[in-house]
Amino acid sequence: MLEIKPLDLDDTASLRAYADVRIAAHPESSRERIIASLREPNPDFREVFRLVARRDGEGAGITSAGVLSGPNAQLAIGSITVHPRYRRQGIGTALLDALLPELRARGCETFESWGVARDSTGEHWAVARGFQVVASRVRQRLTISEAVLTTTGPDGYRVERWIGAAPEHLLSSVAATRQSIHDAPATASAAQLPEWTPEVVRAEEAVARAAGVEHRVVVAVEEATGRVVALTDVPLHPSDTTDTNWGSTMVSPAHRGRGISRVIQAHMLQWLRAERPELERIDTSTDAANFAMIRVNEQLGFTTARQTVVVSRSC
Incomplete structure (x- = not known):
């Protein structure tokens, strides 16, 4: 059974599930750094809202959306990530469906994701669910x-x-x-x-x-x-x-x-x-x-x- 709830920073199981999804999608990530970053304030956003999807207690997917302020107060920026083991099971769509009402309640009119790999499954998924490609970027290291x-x-x-x-x-x-x-x-x-x-x-x-x-x-x-x-x-x-x-x-x-x-x-x-x-x-x-x-x-x-x-x- 799929359960989607807001991330609780005081719940060890919730934190572990969130970090498990991040690490599965990005193996170079450090669990300690992930959890530390969740606890620290982010000056880019007036609020950050996160959801965790768990199936039988295991982390299946996560979403994080930061609500901007000032001239961008009606914009949220974030991502939806599904554990590779649980992809193609509708979890990403379920997370999006749970996220959008929360963003509307916070006064947001637009949701954007800024780090989607070009021509990837993620881009195709987003376009199929009503997103439009509005910019192209180059990430350099x-x-x-x-x-x-x-x-x-x-x-x-x-x-x-x-x-x-x-x-x-x-x-x-x-x-x-x-x-x-x-x-x-x-x-x-x-x-x-x-x-x-x-x-x-x-x-x-x-x-x-x-x-x-x-x-x-x-x-x-x-x-x-x-x-x-x-x-x-x-x-x-x-x-x-x-x-x-x-x-x-x-x-x-x-x-x-x-x-x-x-x-x-x-x-x-x-x-x-x-x-x-x-x-x-x-x-x-x-x-x-x-x-x-x-x-x-x-x-x-x-x-x-x-x-x-x-x-x-x-x-």
């Missing part, structure tokens, strides 16, 4: 010890870095540089980019700080103006022991094509090597149409781990 670190950049710029809050004298140009992400390749995803102002930057910093995230930022400052013109960041969560994910990288339009992005990313990797030597790998996800950023990542030593799609449907 780097072994940090093997990174190609070219930290010498063009004249007229200096590199600065910090953990947590941006220095007050750079705050306005940090916001302006973050705003330049708006001219990234467009997709049909329901996700809306925030309008970056100094107040929004400070609010995002506060949310990350409250969640225990070590937010590392490297920027390029134009010497002539003293303004930030390029920025890259890596948010390190408490459960990021050997693996982590890159945050974002952006360069103001007037300063593109000069190799600045590669320089600040190389500085970030050098910093991580020096101060977080336990980190072994870092992943980054880039829109498939952003050829320039994919090429920069390759120059740093990233290799393509897989091609993915974003699928979206109404709740």
Whole structure:
């Protein structure tokens, strides 16, 4: 008999079933890291809702959906995973049917999954259940010890870095540089980019700080103006022991094509090597149409781990 219930973080059997499904689908996963990540707050979402499907007490499938805030308050992002032993038995559909009413009750209008392997059984399953493919992405991976670190950049710029809050004298140009992400390749995803102002930057910093995230930022400052013109960041969560994910990288339009992005990313990797030597790998996800950023990542030593799609449907 199939039983679907919300994940109870105080229930050992529920946690074990959830972790069993994750490990069966992703054997490289660590049970300890999975459980630790479930317990830590995620600053990306105002709420994370999870379901566990069990058959005869064994973990058969899971779903996790994070509800966004601000301009994306009506959007949830997540995934549905079925244990390989229980696939093709309707468990994924049962989880989706149980999840959607919960998302509607939380004010969501759209549910998206951002890491579905392209041309996979998962993509075909999603399309058959009302999802549409709204974007394509490239997931790249780097072994940090093997990174190609070219930290010498063009004249007229200096590199600065910090953990947590941006220095007050750079705050306005940090916001302006973050705003330049708006001219990234467009997709049909329901996700809306925030309008970056100094107040929004400070609010995002506060949310990350409250969640225990070590937010590392490297920027390029134009010497002539003293303004930030390029920025890259890596948010390190408490459960990021050997693996982590890159945050974002952006360069103001007037300063593109000069190799600045590669320089600040190389500085970030050098910093991580020096101060977080336990980190072994870092992943980054880039829109498939952003050829320039994919090429920069390759120059740093990233290799393509897989091609993915974003699928979206109404709740």
